[in-house]
Amino acid sequence: MKSNFTPEHLKYLRKQKRRTVFVHISQIGVLVALLCLWELAAQLQWIDSFITSSPSRIWNTLAELVQNGTLWHHVWVSTWETVVGFAIGTTLGYCVAVILWWNDFLRRVFEPYVVVLNSLPKIALGPIIIIWAGTGKASIITMAVLISVVITTITILNGFTETSNEKQLLLRSMGANKFQIFTKLVAPSNVPTLMATLKINVGMAWIGSIMGEYLVSKEGLGYLLIYGSQVFRLDLVMTCTIVLCLLAGVMYALVAFLEKIAVKKFDI
């Protein structure tokens, strides 16, 4: 392919590539600069590193947590809760959307309930969840599910109802029943919607699991964060925050990768 390109075209491509590389370098540069400034400020005692911590102290805390094995345990617990909450929330939300799309009467009946549930701050349900689901993992997963399920239903249902009327008409003229309209048209044409929802739900599930851990848990990164702040170990709090950033980033990247594959196949 590339051999067909004119020299001007190749020059243009090189220029574009240079720009992209420059953006990446700058992104890393910003991070490095911030870390250096932070460390310098702490070393020179412009800031009180007991309150702000510092990159070197975070690094030491991280090494310590890795060495005594506690980090992996907490990471594993939080990730597991998040992934389970994410999976249940998304599946449940999708199923509810299918039911509400299928039955117009039910959709009209439940629309206001869905809207109210969506605007309700789920953290307000914390006390109820603790009493009903106990103080274990069940509560945390329930929280993650609650946060992701309603937004999933709303987004997916919106996609379903916006499916091309003409294409539905075409299928009906071929004698399609509702099940066929769903499997041949509505579901495949909404794969991009589903992918966008998955991306939103990565964030939602993490909010749910960390909030859940704040409320009840004895383990997990949310617990470690609360514990760190209670004993005033800001090093621990900062370390957990950074680990969380990395975990959420990795999970988001995985979903984005999945989206790339799916959208290639189903883009409209």
Next chain:
Amino acid sequence: MTVLELKNISKVFYSKTQQTVAVSNMSFDVNEGEFVAIIGPSGCGKTTILSLIAGLIAPTEGEIVTQHANAIGYMLQRDQLFEWRTIEKNVCLGLEIKHKLNAQTKEYADELLKKYGLWEFRKRYPQELSGGMRQRAALIRTLATEPDLLLLDEPFSALDFQTRLEVCDDVYSIIRKESKTALLVTHDISEALSLADRVIVLTARPATVLTVHSPGLNGIETPLKRRESPDFSAQFELLHRYLHGEKNEK
């Protein structure tokens, strides 16, 4: 033989604030192998008539007689190809829906693809094809279920003028080669004249048959040549007067 017969069809739509009579006491028939066009002022309920014939909505009054139930192929405005399916899979959509996809019907679909120049593109996706090819794929999708009657709802309206003339020729010759009966609705007089054996002129809403006109251009084999024939403009003016005169009376 009559493939389709409409007997005193009326259709009323109801809404919260009013009722609208879309079609009133309409009768006409379509014979086997005929190409019939329905023209009428825009918004007069042409699409409603096709929906009634396709059985998507029920008439308020009257009766629609078709030879075989479910033997209708509906071609809508724009091609409505599914972007996530290959051309081959798009063409087989109707067969899949009717649970009729087997070796025999597949072979017929393949044959159509070969005959009409889409065989090399069968593994491609619709966005890789030109507007004209997409329209041809949509026609093959309609033909694959071997309908007795084709319903065409302004199938060329989304195309630019140049492409429209080509696709029009293309679609016409395929329909003739497969000796299908076709019913076209359009607001474009020249399109109706260049394609149809018989033109049914409708009144404004509530739609009813104003007149049935046979342009007498049947001897000329392609739509493009019909457009060039000396009779064409006289026929055009005649039909235009029907439509226009109707408006003036209001």
